[in-house]
Amino acid sequence: MPVYSVSRRRAIALLALSSILLITLDLQGNSVVHGLRNIFSTIFEPVQSSTRVITRPLENAWRGMTHYGELETENERLQDQLDQQEGAFIAALATVRDAQELLALNGIDNLADISSVTAQVVGGTPSNYSQTIEINQGSDRGLRVGMPVVNAAGLVGRITWVDNNRSLVLLSNDSLYAIPVQVVNQPDMVPATTTTTTTTPTTTTTSTSTTSTSTTTLAPVAPLVTAVVDPNAPTTTPAISTATSTTIDFSGVDFGALAPTTTGVIVTIAPGTTAGGPTTTINLDDLPVAETGIFRGRGIDNAPVVEFIDQNSRFGEVQVGALVITSGGSQSLAPRGIVVGRVIKIVQRTGTSGAVLEVRLTAKLTALNFVRVLLYQPVATGTP
Amino acid sequence: MIDFVNRPLVRLLLVGIPALALQTTFFAEVKIFGVVLQIMLALSIAAGLAGGSENGALAGFVFGLMFDLVVTSPLGLSALVFGAAGWGAGYLHSRAIENPKWLNAVALGLVSGLATFVMPVVANWIGVEGWLSSRLTKVIVVVSISNALLSFIAVPIARWSLAVRRNQRLAPPAEAFL
Numbered sequence: 001m002p003v004y005s006v007s008r009r010r011a012i013a014l015l016a017l018s019s020i021l022l023i024t025l026d027l028q029g030n031s032v033v034h035g036l037r038n039i040f041s042t043i044f045e046p047v048q049s050s051t052r053v054i055t056r057p058l059e060n061a062w063r064g065m066t067h068y069g070e071l072e073t074e075n076e077r078l079q080d081q082l083d084q085q086e087g088a089f090i091a092a093l094a095t096v097r098d099a100q101e102l103l104a105l106n107g108i109d110n111l112a113d114i115s116s117v118t119a120q121v122v123g124g125t126p127s128n129y130s131q132t133i134e135i136n137q138g139s140d141r142g143l144r145v146g147m148p149v150v151n152a153a154g155l156v157g158r159i160t161w162v163d164n165n166r167s168l169v170l171l172s173n174d175s176l177y178a179i180p181v182q183v184v185n186q187p188d189m190v191p192a193t194t195t196t197t198t199t200t201p202t203t204t205t206t207s208t209s210t211t212s213t214s215t216t217t218l219a220p221v222a223p224l225v226t227a228v229v230d231p232n233a234p235t236t237t238p239a240i241s242t243a244t245s246t247t248i249d250f251s252g253v254d255f256g257a258l259a260p261t262t263t264g265v266i267v268t269i270a271p272g273t274t275a276g277g278p279t280t281t282i283n284l285d286d287l288p289v290a291e292t293g294i295f296r297g298r299g300i301d302n303a304p305v306v307e308f309i310d311q312n313s314r315f316g317e318v319q320v321g322a323l324v325i326t327s328g329g330s331q332s333l334a335p336r337g338i339v340v341g342r343v344i345k346i347v348q349r350t351g352t353s354g355a356v357l358e359v360r361l362t363a364k365l366t367a368l369n370f371v372r373v374l375l376y377q378p379v380a381t382g383t384p
Numbered sequence: 385m386i387d388f389v390n391r392p393l394v395r396l397l398l399v400g401i402p403a404l405a406l407q408t409t410f411f412a413e414v415k416i417f418g419v420v421l422q423i424m425l426a427l428s429i430a431a432g433l434a435g436g437s438e439n440g441a442l443a444g445f446v447f448g449l450m451f452d453l454v455v456t457s458p459l460g461l462s463a464l465v466f467g468a469a470g471w472g473a474g475y476l477h478s479r480a481i482e483n484p485k486w487l488n489a490v491a492l493g494l495v496s497g498l499a500t501f502v503m504p505v506v507a508n509w510i511g512v513e514g515w516l517s518s519r520l521t522k523v524i525v526v527v528s529i530s531n532a533l534l535s536f537i538a539v540p541i542a543r544w545s546l547a548v549r550r551n552q553r554l555a556p557p558a559e560a561f562l
Contacts (some may be wrong), residue, residue, distance in 0.1 A: 008438050015445045015467050022449075022460030025512055032457050040453040044401065051405035060414045124412040128420050128523045129504060129515045130456045160456055170456055175514025299514030 028274035031107065041163055052122070064150055114335060115375045117141045121368045122166070130298060131174035131220045133157075133368060146333045148326075148374045154362035156371050167373075171365050172340070177297040180332050181306055181340055183357065184315070184323040274344075291318065292327050295359065296339055303344065306357040318346055324359050335376050390544065395545040396431075398445045403427055404450050419526040422496070423538070424451045426531040427545075427558040428466040429495045430538035433488050435546035437474025438538070444470030458510060467508060470498040488539050493532030497524045 026033045123134035137143055138161045148171045149156040157177060161168040170177055293309040306324060322343040328336025345358035403423055411421050424447045431447075432440020448466030452459045473495045477483060501524055519529030531538075 011438060011439045012471060015441055016464060019445065019448075019460040019464035019467060022452075022463065023458045026459040027510065037459070040450075044404070044454065047401055048408055051402070052409040055406070055410040059410060062414045096399050122410060124420075126408040126420060126451070127414040127455045127457065128422070128500075128527070129507065132456050168456065175512060176456065236517070271555045297514065299517055299519075301517050301519040302514060359434070 037161065038163075041105070041161070045163060045166070065294065115142075116372045117143060117375065118370060118372050119167070120370055126262075129299070131157075131297070131323050131365070132160070133169045133171065133371075135167050135169055135373070136165065136370060137373065138163045138167050140164050143167050143376050144375075144377060145374055147376060148334035150330040150374060151363050151368065151371050153364065154341065155334070156363050156365065156368065158333055171297070172295075172361060172363075173297040173300060173365055175297055175299050175306075179295050179334055180293040180327045181293055181324050181325040182327060182336070183291045183293060183306060183309065183318055183343065184325060185319055190233055213281060215365070293357070295324065303358040303360060304341070306343070306359055307354075309354050309357065318343060318355060318357060320344060320346060322357075324357075329378070331378055333378060335374065338374075390547055392442075392546050393446070395547060396443055399427065399541055399545040400424075400447050402451050403447070405455065406466075407451070408454055409501045415523060416526050416530060418525050419549035421530045422527050423534065424448070424462075425469065425493065425496055425499055425527070425537045426534045427465055427542060428470040429492050429499070429531070431546055432470040432473030432475075432486075433477045433483065433491060433535075434475070434539050434542040435493070435548050437471045438554040439548075440472075440474035441467045442470070442471030442514060443542065444468070451516075457507070458512065461512075462505070465499055465503045468502070469495050472498070472502065473487060485536060485539075489532040489535040492538070493528040496531035497528035500524045500527045505560070 014129055022033065044228055056346050095097040096252065106249075117137050119137035120134035120348065122136045125132045135149075143162050145159050147159045148157060155170045157171040157174070159167050160170040168200050172179075291310055294305050295304060297304045309318065320343055324340040324343060326332065326334040326336055326338040326340060339359040339362050341359040343357045344360045347356040349356060407423050411423060411503070422542035428440065428447045431443030435443070444466035445463045448463035451462045451466070453496075455462075473491060476491050476495070501520065506529060507515045509523060
């Protein structure tokens, strides 16, 4: 009998066509394919969990053999970093609190308002191409497909598949990952003290003011751009009532949205009362401007990029070191303000396609242990 | 019951599910030079070496489909590539009168390397970007060598899963009589 009879050829062709059909259906987002994945995962989960329990000691032994020296060095380095950052952390707490108050006053979504679930990473990617991790929380804790996953450093990825008590997270460097972001340019030198204090009894957020900027000191740029508000600085108006300095973190604030047409004027951010309490005015020219684009992963060994940058004359040239944060919005799967990374390279393209920004992620995706899932869904699909 | 278990498809599942569990747990964590070893691919190719091109294609399709169901890559992509790898290994097997273990190891290593290269190429054709990169060379080398070493275990397992009897195995391939 010939080895490649008609029936055998047909069988092999049938397998190939079945594969192509499945690929087509999956790429079109067919619900049958999604259902098939869910059914298989339900059947497979007990086997996988048992295998994980059995192989865990072997994994630990392997890690012990191969990563001991590396871990020891890293531990020492991290201990040094921890000591350095302890003081900065305390100062940052006050800053964050003030920033949150400001955001709340202006009705802007705040990351701290969003509930979250902490999860442990229990598995890595079984493939050399896709970048995923498995976490030990699922739909029982309110997780849904599309929810953003973060850690202390910034954006990690998004939930791409959910079971009752485990989920799959697509990492932000995977080529299938994309999300709208803002690029916040940071000038080489920023005004460290640009302050004016007035007693303007107003509840609006934008108004022209008769006050003048009193002192401006240039200082090297900080990791996060801050505007230091010093109520004790001399002004042209009386009744200065506050006594302490406050440092406010504006890295997550969309100043373009606050006053899109007020370039060069003074914006007054005031408490929502009409009492004669102190208010703070900030010169918009001195603050970083945000530019929007689409962040896209490009695999494990290629830096992710930001594309389709809006050209804003006020923004100017994008600079290396600019901060990339999620932009939020009614359609975005992540709220605004999650730190994604920093621009490390700008690739100019000809024509109208604009520049491509290569980004270094702030979250170290190769060494994830615990992550936080923000229980956030865009307005278009659910309640934030 | 025994008849049921002796069916090749049932045996493929009996082998495939524990292998997939190992792939997604142990081998997902234990990486060689940062590369994940691909035992599902090794078993697919081993099936081709053990049972011929048709069996190799079937085993590759089944193992690849199972792998696709647990990863985020498009469903059917691994099934297509693993199936083609199994078929190719079976074709190579049919060209040889004898199949000593070392030759199986070489064949498994070569076909693994080819399949590892073909996978991102096909992915690129269907619009999945980012898989073709400079790292691919390292992945191909590590997967080829590791799968060649795995052949000493994978081929006997594949023989059992395809219910290839000893007399069938030791007999010259059917192609020899054509």
